[in-house]
Amino acid sequence: MWVIGTFNGLIRSKNQVDEATSDIDVQLKRRYDLIPNLMETVKGYMTHEKDTLVKLTEARVAAMQVHDNKGATLAEREQAENALSNTLKSLFAVSENYPDLKASQNFLQLQDELSDTENKIQAARRFYNGNVRDFNTKIQVFPTNMIAGMLKFTKYEFFQAAEAERQNVQVKF
Amino acid sequence: MYNEITANKRRSIILITIFIAIVVLLGYTYDRLWGMGGYGGVVIAIILSLIMTSISYFQGDKIALWTNNAKPITKEENRYVYNLVENLCITAGLPVPKIYIIEDTAINAFATGRKPELATIALTRGAIEKLTNEELEGVIAHELSHIKNYDIRFMMLVAVLVGVIAIMSDMMWRVRFFGGRRSNKDEGGGQLGAILLIIGIIFAILSPIIAELIKFAISRRREYLADASGALLTRYPDGLANALEKIAQDNQPMQHAAAATAHLYIANPFKSGGIKSWFSTHPPIADRIQKLRAMGR
Numbered sequence: 001m002w003v004i005g006t007f008n009g010l011i012r013s014k015n016q017v018d019e020a021t022s023d024i025d026v027q028l029k030r031r032y033d034l035i036p037n038l039m040e041t042v043k044g045y046m047t048h049e050k051d052t053l054v055k056l057t058e059a060r061v062a063a064m065q066v067h068d069n070k071g072a073t074l075a076e077r078e079q080a081e082n083a084l085s086n087t088l089k090s091l092f093a094v095s096e097n098y099p100d101l102k103a104s105q106n107f108l109q110l111q112d113e114l115s116d117t118e119n120k121i122q123a124a125r126r127f128y129n130g131n132v133r134d135f136n137t138k139i140q141v142f143p144t145n146m147i148a149g150m151l152k153f154t155k156y157e158f159f160q161a162a163e164a165e166r167q168n169v170q171v172k173f
Numbered sequence: 174m175y176n177e178i179t180a181n182k183r184r185s186i187i188l189i190t191i192f193i194a195i196v197v198l199l200g201y202t203y204d205r206l207w208g209m210g211g212y213g214g215v216v217i218a219i220i221l222s223l224i225m226t227s228i229s230y231f232q233g234d235k236i237a238l239w240t241n242n243a244k245p246i247t248k249e250e251n252r253y254v255y256n257l258v259e260n261l262c263i264t265a266g267l268p269v270p271k272i273y274i275i276e277d278t279a280i281n282a283f284a285t286g287r288k289p290e291l292a293t294i295a296l297t298r299g300a301i302e303k304l305t306n307e308e309l310e311g312v313i314a315h316e317l318s319h320i321k322n323y324d325i326r327f328m329m330l331v332a333v334l335v336g337v338i339a340i341m342s343d344m345m346w347r348v349r350f351f352g353g354r355r356s357n358k359d360e361g362g363g364q365l366g367a368i369l370l371i372i373g374i375i376f377a378i379l380s381p382i383i384a385e386l387i388k389f390a391i392s393r394r395r396e397y398l399a400d401a402s403g404a405l406l407t408r409y410p411d412g413l414a415n416a417l418e419k420i421a422q423d424n425q426p427m428q429h430a431a432a433a434t435a436h437l438y439i440a441n442p443f444k445s446g447g448i449k450s451w452f453s454t455h456p457p458i459a460d461r462i463q464k465l466r467a468m469g470r
Binding site: 020112116119124126127130 | 259263264408
């Protein structure tokens with residue numbers, strides 16, 4: 001009886017982690033899709049920023065490659081996505097020099113959406129970490145670990161930056 | 174943070190156990206004193222209490238929203254608030270609840286809903302305008318934690334139990350005055366019977382009060398739990414701590430608050446001060462702030 005209960009509990013936990021993974025995916029995809037729109041909007045205005053735009057395209061392509069690569073580790077994925085985040089940040093920083101661009105409704109809306117998507121990616125990662133924590137704990141404590149061992153359940157990894165970035169954001173001037 | 178959560182959950186269970194023990198004890202005393210067949214009295218009390226509580230709880234949130242002229246918001250009109258709530262829901266793994274705004278300058282919020290799919294949260298205009306991002310996030314996280322921990326359902330259960338105890342004491346009292354039937358087997362009690370009688374009567378008088386006190390204790394415990402769970406969601410306990418400080422300094426009672434729904438709010442909607450502690454639905458604000466700041470260390 002206990003075995004069945006524990007087995008089911010473990011399956012449920014694992015599925016929650018998998019669900020959380022696909023939740024993150026949803027947000028990542030949303031970001032991939034928004035970026036081409038952004039580039040179209042800024043291209044006309046930011047004629048001197050070819051460099052930044054090229055970097056953005058490259059980062060996006062690289063991230064998508066890692067994303068589609070089934071064998072990529074969590075750390076690699078995180079790295080690729082963070083690189084993309086950073087190039088986006090650079091782009092928005094540079095856009096400060098273009099008042100015409102900043103007056104464009106289209107641009108402002110896209111900026112809003114992308115910023116919101118960044119928040120959603122962070123939120124999804126924290127949710128994922130929460131589920132991973134629960135699952136990892138379950139498979140490690142005694143006596144559940146015996147059944148987990150039989151099922152060949154292994155630990156999941158955490159997103160590191162998700163925890164750290166929250167602290168950085170709180171700095172106030 | 175995690176310690177706070179497990180400790181609060183454990184204390185809630187202890188309190189509920191005490192509650193159930195009281196009910197069982199009352200039922201036993203009832204049976205011994207008046208010898209009314211078995212636990213029939215308890216069953217009737219439970220049914221009555223369930224009916225009364227269900228009505229008040231199913232309508233409670235609608236009344237709270239209605240008396241405050243709460244308006245539902247749409248994603249387009251209130252992007253800022255909606256995004257805050259939506260992102261926290263993603264972190265918590267909850268569906269996004271219905272969001273309402275109450276036009277009141279006091280800073281407050283409440284959450285209702287038996288389960289996450291049917292949940293609602295309301296924020297006051299004061300909360301939205303006077304609190305910073307992180308503070309408002311802390312407040313919303315606290316409310317979402319109430320929903321996630323099924324606190325509303327929990328308090329319903331507690332209210333039912335309180336009702337059971339109140340009804341049973343009431344029944345015992347009435348039966349006593351109209352002369353209860355005592356089966357012959359109890360006559361042999363003698364001295365023991367007299368003592369039991371006295372204990373039973375004292376118990377019957379005090380138990381409704383004890384039950385109310387326990388209910389308030391449980392309510393306070395769940396508030397601490399929501400504070401801790403909310404802090405876990407945002408990973409930033411100082412956010413809610415700062416918000417609570419602002420609420421304490423503001424010290425504005427809400428314009429349309431009813432005693433029946435007071436426990437739903439994040440902070441006591443009535444003017445604080447005076448005899449609060451034992452009969453208060455919320456723990457003292459200073460205490461909550463202290464606990465939250467301790468989590469951050």
